[in-house]
Amino acid sequence: MNAVLIAVGVMLILSLLRINVVLSLTVGAIIGGLAGGLNITETIKAFVDGLGGGATIALSYALLGGFALAISRTGIPEVLVKAILKIVQSEGDTQKKGAAKALIFLVLLAMAIMSQNLIPVHIAFIPLIVPPMIKIMNMLQIDRRLIASILTFGLVMPYMFIPAGFGLIYQGIIVDQMALAGLDVTLGDVPKAMAIVALGMAVGLVGAFIAYRKPRQYENIELETTNDLNKEVNKLHIIFAAVALVTSIAVQVMTDSMIVGSIAGIIILYITGTLKVKEADAVLSDGMRMMAFVGFVMISANGFSAVINATGDVELLVSGAMDIFNGNVSIAVLIMLIVGLIVTMGIGSSFATIPIIAAIFVPIAMELGLSELAIICLIGTAGVLGDAGSPASDSTLGPTAGLNVDGQHNHIWDTCVPTFLFYNIPQIIFGWIAVVFFL
Template identity: 40%
Template sequence: MFMLTNPVFISILIMLGLCILRFNVFLAVLVSSLIAGLMSYNFDSNFLVAISSSMTALKDIMNTFIKGMSGNLQTSLSYVLVGALAVAVSRTNLTAFLVNFISKKMSDKKVLLLFSLAIISSFSQNLIPIHVAFIPILIPPMLSLFNKLKIDRRAIACAVTFGLTTPYMTLPVGFGLIFQDIITQSLNANGVNITQSDVAGVVWLMFFIMFFGLLASFIYYRKPRAYKELETKYENLDEVKFGKKEAMVMIGLLITLTTQIFVGSLPLSALLGFLFICVSGGIEYKKIDEVFLGGFSLMGYVAFIMLIACGFGAVLQGTGAIKEIVDFTLSITTNKLAITFGMMCIGLLITLGIGSSFGTVPIIATLFVPICTELGFSPESIIFIIACAGAVGDTGSPASEATLGITVGLNADKQSDHIKDVCIPTFIFYNIPLVVGGALIAYYL
């Protein structure tokens, strides 16, 4: 019963409960952090003395929280700069050219079209790191084509989700570089000394799980599904022109990708790419503020979620209650496979609540690394557990940027449901395989 008084256990339950109740995620993490810290303090039995000391305790907890936030400063800066790039791309006709090409070349190739959507979505995580910003530009103009081919939009949701999540899970480029840096920093902070190349050498195994889910979804949703053909008002894609702005933004993206590969710093590469776009005329000088603020609006909230998640992890470590959870877990079972499966499920619950796998990693690393170390898991296995347990839940979470973005695109004609047509299909075909397959792979690493 001691788990009912454990600060770490209780605070995570509260955070999950608040997220499930659709309470603001930012505030949910902050409140849970304060509760975890307060529960670890021993207060005087005198009421007035306890009130006074509680204010001092809250100040100490907040200082620990703020200090811990520094662990994700690079990640947050990367998100803001990449957001600016995404807005810059959205101001050009680059994606319109892509839509036009797909519509003409694949107008009668249903399966190839779905695979193409998965590949194009993958580019949004690395080659052109604009994340979900491309969906409102790419998907709505193609709804008529989808309707003509009677493609089940649940298959489209699974295809786009594959592209939005698999690259960052498995490739050390773009958002994948951010994800792998977070894993590296989180494990080093919890006593597992690794490098980013160690992470890259393991996480690619998740590709096979995700690809299995993609194929399974295509097979399951292969039957034609009719939708009403509603009048849509989109620009004539045949009249879209490729001008100076498009050329300069494309060069800026190439600079971003090249610098990232050779230097290994996404904040630096995104900054250089964005500066080139500004100087070369890819963005009008008077609109630079507007574009940058648009990027901050797009990605800034997620950037701050990254920061406070790291602060939450620091507070949990400061409570000293993690060892109790480790001891309790080992008292139940020492079966590695069972414990690995349990960690995957916990990661799933946390990410479903927060809606961000990037924010989940610092939290679960604080919890899981001591358990893995005590049981003698290899560094490779620990890396994979943290990566997979962090990633699982990003697909299928009602609060995830991926599912929300896809719904915006598919529901442009009001014929798609966020939960039934996006969250449930992606949960089934990606989260379940990741929990089961991830536990098995981690066990044998």
């Protein structure tokens, strides 16, 4: 049996059994490496060598977590939460409570979308905004699986469709890797090719709203990560916090580094006195701990990816599938999409999946006679498949980090399974339709 299937299968089964994701990735990588013909020494070496690739991401998220918690202490989240709370506390007014729910949904969806393109901070906004809203969500009995679905939609759909921010990076990788595989395409063609798939995700979001519309009860637990909503908010601190946010974003864009951007924002908070020196160490440490799980998973996912690449079984997986369905274009496309899903589910990164699959898929697609738009759609969809739903993806880890601050939101069953059902399945269906349409 193919080593990639074994490695990903073991990781997913262990994760569904509620085994820690880091441990699941490690065990899956070791078993996959051995199944792929590597000995234990080679497997461990490949895994350890791959860990370093996730160190930068882990440090980025740790600093972002510290910066986010420092910002949260300035009062910005409280201002937003108080506005929603005024609506919620109108007892007996169902219409106003419905408006409060709609406001929460719209705010989180807008922020998630902007985090990918307009203000490219990625998941950094989640620990800043979501924890202070938990109390309100509990009062409104909002199913957190719906919030996870909203956030994941906003974290994935924009970069696959909108050519700005992270979208420009992702779509640029598609164009560059296709060129290396022997097919030159333009960046402007990518949004056209991905439009139908983006529509599929929108359909999935509607499905999530329908599935999780019923009230769900959670226990009200006091959180140390949220501030007292009754305390006086210093308007000057809010202004300085806004300056720190703008500075952080500007530096991140200029340097292409979340690490440098986060440090710049933290320095502004220090200089202005918004972050007190005597409190800074505790605040930043708490914020880093909040995002530590995400960092460890991303590090482990890089080790997992290195082992998969070392086995060479991704190529064998594709060629074997093509041999079975030789000549049937529709089935071949479907198989390639599923292979993309398997690879991304395992390594947790659409951006890292494209280089793995493009070199294999592009020659096969050209041999099958697919048009340029069809091949772009195939590569783009196969790459993005699995980002939603993967236990190792920051698009699922980010929502869980915000929603599980009180220990009542399970990463696998409350984030990964819902987003897999409502996004990966529509992506396969709409991606397959789009490729066939562009034939």
